[in-house]
Ligand code: C2E
Ligand code: CA
């Protein structure tokens with residue numbers, strides 16, 4: 001049970017164990033949140049490292065809770081993963097993100113559509129029916145499959161092996177892109193990645209922080225980029241905050257950059273109002 005620490009959830013349930021109580025309460029709150037549309041999706045741009053042009057956006061969920069205000073995902077996703085409710089949240093975010101991206105692209109030149117990256121929890125990705133769910137959302141929203149990118153963590157890919165590879169191949173067949181999220185924080189090796197039908201590697205923010213002062217991080221980032229490029233994969237750096245980090249990443253040949261230096265995650269109307277190149281002068 002996660003009952004200690006900041007921003008935690010606490011309910012009173014009498015004699016039931018705190019964990020059971022928490023699950024019951026959260027399950028109910030999340031169902032309500034979905035019904036009452038309390039979830040909102042914020043979007044953060046990914047920019048072309050060389051030109052600063054916005055190429056895609058990552059969908060990041062927030063819970064606009066009636067009494068708690070905007071709750072960040074780290075405060076409810078771990079529990080939602082335990083209760084299985086993350087599937088409902090992910091499904092809602094996926095749908096919202098596809099429809100919003102169609103709207104964003106309607107306001108951009110036809111020749112420069114942006115793609116959208118959606119985080120998919122391991123329990124959701126491994127579920128039977130995930131593939132047809134993706135197909136259905138694409139059909140209903142009218143988003144071109146090559147503009148949808150699913151972000152999954154290394155753990156997912158390391159586990160299920162054959163089933164997971166089948167799922168990845170099916171997604172690739174219809175043109176949907178797959179990125180490995182938080183790359184470097186798990187145990188997968190780049191040689192293992194070679195066997196997987198994936199498109200992108202997202203370097204975790206912990207490797208980007210102070211890359212201009214931390215030689216170990218710089219060496220890791222350089223190594224990952226070189227090898228990923230040999231495997232035909234694009235590399236995204238997340239959590240880019242400073243000009244110095246940006247410059248180092250460009251020097252290392254990183255393809256796409258994401259972080260507060262360019263924009264924080266923002267609601268749809270603000271995203272539509274962003275300049276086409278970032279950071280804004
Ligand atoms: P993530 O996928 O690694 O997403 C990147 C996180 O880093 C986001 O936190 C983003 O706001 C933050 N970030 C971006 N740029 C910077 C920067 O320059 N500096 C710093 N300090 N932080 C930066 P956020 O939005 O709080 O999301 C946290 C995590 O929650 C995400 O990590 C992702 O694992 C998960 N998450 C978010 N939305 C969803 C969702 O719809 N479904 C699932 N399954 N997970 C989600
Ligand atoms: Ca992500």
Ligand code: CA
Pocket residue numbers: 181182204205238
């Ligand atoms: Ca991360």
Ligand code: CA
Pocket residue numbers: 153181182
């Ligand atoms: Ca993550």
